[in-house]
Amino acid sequence: MLNFTVDADKCTRCGECARDCPAGVIDMDGLPVVRPEREARCIECQHCLAICQPGALGVFGKDPADSLPLKGMFPVPAKMETLIMGRRSVRRYKKEGVDPALIRHLLDVASHAPTAVNGRPVTLTVMDDPAAMDRLRAEMTAEAVNLLHGDGFPAGWEHVADYVRGCEDGTDIIFRNAPHVLIASAPEDSFAPMADCHIVMSYFDLLASAHGLGTVWNGMVRAMLTEILPRFRTRLGIPENHLLACVMSFGWPAVKYHRTVQRPGGTIRRADF
Structure with a gap:
């Protein structure tokens, strides 16, 4: 249910909510209104709640007073x-795990990342238990090493060998001894599953860095x-109909960097038309 509500005493009748609605579901009839025949067009972006300066507008039962001021x-x-x-991409980690409450907080915040048509299709699968992570590390590494001496790697993936x-020799090249791993996947038939997953993971990456955590985008585990x-x-429960887009190892870093690097600028073109 849309549950679109307006506090008439607070509403200034400015019309900003109607002008900013991406799906055009809000009309101004003195106060903002959503006509029943337009409700199904709502993409649940909550732009209307965010743009209302006096906090007069609620939607989906959300109270604007519970939102953070910008x-x-x-x-x-x-x-x-x-x-x-x-x-930095961190490849040296402490053994201690990250507090599961902090991990959940980071994931909750990262879930605010934009997705195509606000579909929010991304599933984040996290190994938040270092003991479980060690079991995954041991079993996957053992099977990968067995492939070296058995059937070999699938065609096109021989370089992983x-x-x-x-x-x-016991070195953890696959997971880099990280105590946690995060996997982003989305239904293959969603609008932009690969892009959606990478955007969410990028939000997590920068937020984790801001909290002092280390991360590394782990193409090795994704390939595995x-x-x-x-x-x-299958054992990790990734849905069969999902595109597994990206994987990240993370944890408390066992290395400290002291300055930025000095890279040349990327390829930038000024478009003209």
Whole structure:
């Protein structure tokens, strides 16, 4: 149910909610209204709740008083720029796990990332128990090493064998000894499953870095789950109809970086038409 409500005493009749509604479901009839025949067009973005300055408008039973105010709360550009440039791929981790409550908080915040048509199709599968993570690490590594001496890797993935050989002496090349792993997947028939997953994971990546955690985008584990040892995907409960887009190892870093690097700018073109 849309449950669109307006506090007439607070509403200034400015019409901003109607003008900003992406689906055009809000009309102004003195007060903002949503006509029953338009309710089904709502994409649940809550722009109307966010744009109402006096907090007069509620939707889906949400009270605007429970939302966080934005004024003065965004990071200054210099700090945001330093976070982006200073974020490192971490491949050395402490053994201690991250508090599951913190992990859940990071995931809840990251779930605010934009998705195509606000479909929010992404499922985040997290290993928040270091003991369970150790079991996954041991079993997957053992099976990957066995492939080296048995049937070999699937065609097109032979290059992964070079990394797995480094695991034969007990070094964890696959998971980098991280105590946690995060997997992003979405239904293959959703509008933009690959992009949606990568955007959500990018939000998690930067937020985790801001909390002092280390992360690394783990293409090795994604390859294992999708092409090389897919039975582990099933054991982890990734839905069969999902595109498994990306994987991230994370935890408290056992390394400290002290400055940004100095990379040349990327390829940038000024478009003209």
